[in-house]
Amino acid sequence: MCAHILVAEDDLKQATVIRRYLEQEGHTVVVVHDGGSAIDEARRHRPDLLVLDVMMPVMDGLQVCRVLRRESELAILMLTALGTEEDLLRGLGLGADDFMTKPYSARELMARIRTLLRRARRTAEVRAEPVDETxxxxxxxxxxxxxxxxxxxxxxxxxxxxxxxxxxxxxxxxxxxxxxxxxxxxxxxxxxxxxxxxxxxxxxxxxxxxxxxxxxxxxxxxxxxxxxxxxxxxxxxxxxxxxxxxx
The missing domain is CATH 1.10.10.10 (Winged helix-like DNA-binding domain superfamily/Winged helix DNA-binding domain)
Incomplete structure (x- = not known):
């Protein structure tokens, strides 16, 4: 289940780790380090999934999620170091599909990404079928x-x-x-x-x-x-x- 994944993470070490694990699973990965670049890259290449850090320069992850959700149904997994319920509710309220709090294990991150990709594939398959006229x-x-x-x-x-x-x-x-x-x-x-x-x-x-x-x-x-x-x-x-x- 190889996919095109965009990672928006301003922590260079974290971004490198995420990229390595994703590439080991066969995915094509693009990494950006600020919110503005995340929006530009998502619009330009239409990735299958966005791994999105909340705390980023130029534009934070919540703002990025708000903008992109208006434009598409791109699968979005948000990452935060804050871990408050308010962050969770705001992220989900803006349309994020899942939310993880730092620190997290790489195995759990990969498991959640696989789940989101499967869901996105099922949705695409349903849309390819004759539409429900209901x-x-x-x-x-x-x-x-x-x-x-x-x-x-x-x-x-x-x-x-x-x-x-x-x-x-x-x-x-x-x-x-x-x-x-x-x-x-x-x-x-x-x-x-x-x-x-x-x-x-x-x-x-x-x-x-x-x-x-x-x-x-x-x-x-x-x-x-x-x-x-x-x-x-x-x-x-x-x-x-x-x-x-x-x-």
Missing amino acids: VLHVGALTMDMARHEVRFGARRVELTAGEFRVLSVMAAAPDRVFTRRQLLMHTRGANAFVTERTIDVHVLNLRKKMEPDPRRPAYLLTVVGVGYKLTDGSDDVDGPDGLRGER
């Missing part, structure tokens, strides 16, 4: 699976790939309650190196993009102690502008 409707929400488009009423909603997967699972079964684990399995697979907290981040971002008032959701509801469900908003007894729902 259009899902839940209240004001419309999901066009073939065009990968989402509308809420007349308004188009821009979603990351992860957000789209989570929402499509719930839209296919309105009013069904999904646990975080179920959503994770549906959207990431059993072998993904991510936690159920990832689902919370996606739901938080979906509410910000969809709900009239994300603090009082009317459509994407929390079922306390269980998980989440997507409704058509008809349970809102406060009137057409009411927004009753669990936070």
Whole structure:
């Protein structure tokens, strides 16, 4: 499973180690040392995966992730020496596929890269097949699976790939309650190196993009102690502008 991998890491020693291990597995590797160069290289050569350090000059990894995620579904593995939950949530919220905290073992890094590459290959194979013509409707929400488009009423909603997967699972079964684990399995697979907290981040971002008032959701509801469900908003007894729902 050889791939073209871009490594954005300003620590020369770390970058050399990562390059050596990747090349031993047969991958083609390009290394850059600042965020601006990472964006330029990703746009120019369209790698299969980006290993992205958070702390870099010119533009940090979070900014790079934000820019590139708007443009493509490039697989992104973020690295950080900070290791705070805030970093994790910000990175996943911007569309990163996985997150590792320094120091890490080279074996674990390679395992996670293999997982991301397999997932990217499966996604590419699915897209090469005849497209799913399904259009899902839940209240004001419309999901066009073939065009990968989402509308809420007349308004188009821009979603990351992860957000789209989570929402499509719930839209296919309105009013069904999904646990975080179920959503994770549906959207990431059993072998993904991510936690159920990832689902919370996606739901938080979906509410910000969809709900009239994300603090009082009317459509994407929390079922306390269980998980989440997507409704058509008809349970809102406060009137057409009411927004009753669990936070």
